[in-house]
Amino acid sequence: MTGTTxxxxxxxxxxxxxxxxxxxxxxxxxxxxxxKATIRAIARDAKIDPSMVxxxxxxxxGLFAAAVAIDxxxxxxxxxxxxxxxxxLVRHFLTLWEENGELTALMRVGVTDPAAADRMQSVLREQMxxxxxxxxxxxxxxxxxxxxxxxxxxxxxxxxxxxxFPASVALGREEIVDWLGPTVQxxxxxxxx
Amino acid sequence: MTGTTxxxxxxxxxxxxxxxxxxxxxxxxxxxxxxKATIRAIARDAKIDPSMVxxxxxxxxGLFAAAVAIDxxxxxxxxxxxxxxxxxLVRHFLTLWEENGELTALMRVGVTDPAAADRMQSVLREQMxxxxxxxxxxxxxxxxxxxxxxxxxxxxxxxxxxxxFPASVALGREEIVDWLGPTVQxxxxxxxx
DNA sequence: AACGTAGACCAACAGGTGTTGACAGTCCAG
DNA sequence: CTGGACTGTCAACACCTGTTGGTCTACGTT
Numbered sequence: 001m002t003g004t005t006x007x008x009x010x011x012x013x014x015x016x017x018x019x020x021x022x023x024x025x026x027x028x029x030x031x032x033x034x035x036k037a038t039i040r041a042i043a044r045d046a047k048i049d050p051s052m053v054x055x056x057x058x059x060x061x062g063l064f065a066a067a068v069a070i071d072x073x074x075x076x077x078x079x080x081x082x083x084x085x086x087x088x089l090v091r092h093f094l095t096l097w098e099e100n101g102e103l104t105a106l107m108r109v110g111v112t113d114p115a116a117a118d119r120m121q122s123v124l125r126e127q128m129x130x131x132x133x134x135x136x137x138x139x140x141x142x143x144x145x146x147x148x149x150x151x152x153x154x155x156x157x158x159x160x161x162x163x164x165f166p167a168s169v170a171l172g173r174e175e176i177v178d179w180l181g182p183t184v185q186x187x188x189x190x191x192x193x
Numbered sequence: 194m195t196g197t198t199x200x201x202x203x204x205x206x207x208x209x210x211x212x213x214x215x216x217x218x219x220x221x222x223x224x225x226x227x228x229k230a231t232i233r234a235i236a237r238d239a240k241i242d243p244s245m246v247x248x249x250x251x252x253x254x255g256l257f258a259a260a261v262a263i264d265x266x267x268x269x270x271x272x273x274x275x276x277x278x279x280x281x282l283v284r285h286f287l288t289l290w291e292e293n294g295e296l297t298a299l300m301r302v303g304v305t306d307p308a309a310a311d312r313m314q315s316v317l318r319e320q321m322x323x324x325x326x327x328x329x330x331x332x333x334x335x336x337x338x339x340x341x342x343x344x345x346x347x348x349x350x351x352x353x354x355x356x357x358f359p360a361s362v363a364l365g366r367e368e369i370v371d372w373l374g375p376t377v378q379x380x381x382x383x384x385x386x
Numbered sequence: 387a388a389c390g391t392a393g394a395c396c397a398a399c400a401g402g403t404g405t406t407g408a409c410a411g412t413c414c415a416g
Numbered sequence: 417c418t419g420g421a422c423t424g425t426c427a428a429c430a431c432c433t434g435t436t437g438g439t440c441t442a443c444g445t446t
Contacts, residue, residue, distance in 0.1 A: 013413075014423060033305040035228035039404065049425055054405060110356060111304045112226040117356045124358060147352065147360035148372055155348015159340065163303060163310045165317060167340035178386040179341055183376050193371040206443075207393060232434065242395055247435060 018056055020046045025053075025067040030105040034064060034113060064109065068102045068116075072123045082135075086185025090177050093153045097161055104161050107154075124150045135188055148187040152180060211249055213239045218246075218260040223298040227257060227306060257302065261295045261312075275328075279378025283370050286346045290354055297354050300347075317343045328381055341380040345373060 012018075024045035028037040039060055043050040057063040097103050110116035128146035137145060156176065159168040205211075217238035221230040232253055236243040250256040290296050303309035321339035330338060349369065352361040 012422080017423080033228075035226075036305065038402080040402085050404085051406080051426090052424070055423085060404065108304050111301050111351075112229065120356060121358050124360060129360070143360045144364055144368065147358060147364060150358070151348040151352045151361060152345065153348075154351055155344040155346070158304075158347055158351055159344045163313060165314050165340060165343070167317060167322070167336045168344060171337055171340060175337065179380065182386070183379075186376075187372065193375070205392085210393080231432080233432085243434085244396085244436080245394065248393085253434065 014056070017046075017048060017052065021048065021053055021056065021063075022067055025063050026102055026105065029064060029067055029109070030101045033105075033108040034116075039063070061115075064116075068106045068109075068119075070100055070102050070106070072096065072127060082189065083185070085135075085188060086183070087177050087181030089149070089184050090153065090180045093157075094173060094176065097157050103157070107157065107162055132188060141192065145187050149184050152183055152187070156180065207249070210239075210241060210245065214241065214246055214249065214256075215260055218256050219295055219298065222257060222260055222302065223294045226298075226301040227309075232256070254308075257309075261299045261302075261309075263293055263295050263299070275382065276378070278328075278381060279376070280370050280374030282342070282377050283346065283373045286350075287366060287369065290350050296350070300350065300355055325381060334385065338380050342377050345376055345380070349373065 021042065025037075025042045028042045028045060031037070032041075039053050040050050042063075043053055053063060057066055106116055106120060110120045124146055128150055129142050132142035132146040132149075133139070135142075156168070159165045160171070214235065217235045218230075221235045221238060224230070225234075232246050233243050235256075236246055246256060250259055299309055299313060303313045317339055321343055322335050325335035325339040325342075326332070328335075349361070352358045353364070
C-alpha cells in the first residue's frame with residue numbers, strides 16, 4: 001500500500017490521507033449539513049491538520065463536491081417489462097439511498113445551496129425525463145411525468161432518511177414498493193387524467 | 194396606531210418594531226436557511242440594531258421559533274365525501290404552501306435541525322394519523338398510510354417550492370391535483386396491497 | 387412638571403470560521 | 417550522497433458570529 005509507483009494515475013503516498021479525509025467529510029456533511037460541518041471538525045475526525053484539507057481539496061466547496069460525487073446509474077430500464085417499471089424504479093431508488101449516505105448529505109445541502117440543488121436536478125434532467133420519453137410521451141408530458149416520479153421518491157427519502165419520521169422509517173422495504181410502485185407506474189404509463 | 198394603551202394584551206409601543214423584525218426574519222430564514230441567515234443581516238433588513246432582536250426574542254432559536262409559528266389547520270375533512278378526500282387534501286396543502294413562505298423556511302431548517310424536524314412531524318402525528326384513523330384504519334395501518342400521504346405532499350413541496358426544479362414548478366395547480374389526488378386517495382382508502 | 391420606565395443605539399466581548407504561509411521531516415531520483 | 421519534491425505541523429491572519437452591558441432618548445403616569 002506504500003511502495004507502488006507505477007499505477008494508472010501515479011499513486012501518491014498521500015492517498016491514504018486523502019481517503020481518510022473524504023470519509024470523515026462524508027460523515028460530517030451527512031450528519032451536520034454544509035455550514036455546521038466545519039473543516040476543523042472534519043480534520044479532527046480524520047486526525048490530520050485542517051491545512052491538509054485545503055491542500056488536497058482547495059477549499060470547502062471542493063471538499064464537498066468530492067465527498068458527494070455519485071452516480072445514480074439508472075440501469076437499462078427500457079429492458080424491463082413495461083408493467084413492472086414502477087416497482088423496479090422504486091426498488092432501485094431504495095437501494096441507492098440505503099447504500100449511499102452521501103445522498104442524504106446532498107439533500108441536506110441542496111435545500112440551501114443552489115449548486116447542490118442543481119446537482120440533484122441533473123438526475124431528473126438526464127435520467128428520468130429521457131426515461132419518460134422512451135416510454136412514448138411527448139416532451140411536455142415527459143417533463144411533467146418525470147417530475148412527479150422524482151417528487152414521489154424524493155418525498156419518501158425526505159421523510160424516511162433525512163427527517164426520519166418514525167412512521168416513515170417504520171415502513172418495510174417491500175411495503176414501500178407495494179404502495180409507491182403503482183404510483184410511479186401510473187405517473188409513467190397511465191393516460192393523462 | 195401609537196396611542197392606544199388599553200388592549201387585550203397591553204399593546205406595547207414596540208409592536209411595530211417587533212413585527213418588522215419578524216417579517217425580515219421570515220424572509221431571511223426562507224431565503225438562506227438557519228445558519229446563513231444571521232441576526233445581523235436580519236437586523237439590517239429591518240433597519241434596527243441587532244441587540245433589539247435579542248431583547249425581544251431572547252436568542253436566535255427563539256426568533257426562528259417565533260418566525261415559523263404556523264397552524265396547518267386541516268379543516269373538518271371528515272365532512273368531505275369520502276371519494277373526494279384525496280383531491281381536497283392535495284388542494285389544501287397547495288394553498289397552504291403558497292400562502293405561507295414560512296413552511297419553506299421550516300423545511301430548509303428541519304432538514305438540519307432536529308427541533309424543526311420534530312415540528313414538521315407534529316403535523317403528521319396530530320393531524321394526518323388521526324385523519325387516517327377516522328377513516329377506519331387500525332393504528333399501524335393508519336400510521337403507514339398517513340406517512341405515505343405526508344411523503345407525497347412533502348415530496349412535491351420539496352421539488353416545487355424548495356429545490357425549485359423547473360419541471361416541477363411548471364406543473365399547473367389543477368394538474369397536480371389531478372395526478373396527486375388519486376394517489377393520496379389510494380393511500381388513504383384503498384385496501385392494503 | 388418631574389419621575390420612572392421602556393425603547394433604541396453603540397461599542398465591545400469571546401469564540402469560531404475558512405484560509406494562508408513559513409517551517410521541519412521523509413522519500414525517491416540523479 | 418545530494419537535490420528536490422512531497423507530506424505533514426504550527427501559528428497566525430482577517431473576518432464574522434451570537435450575545436451582552438452601558439448609555440442616551442422619549443414617552444406615559446402621577
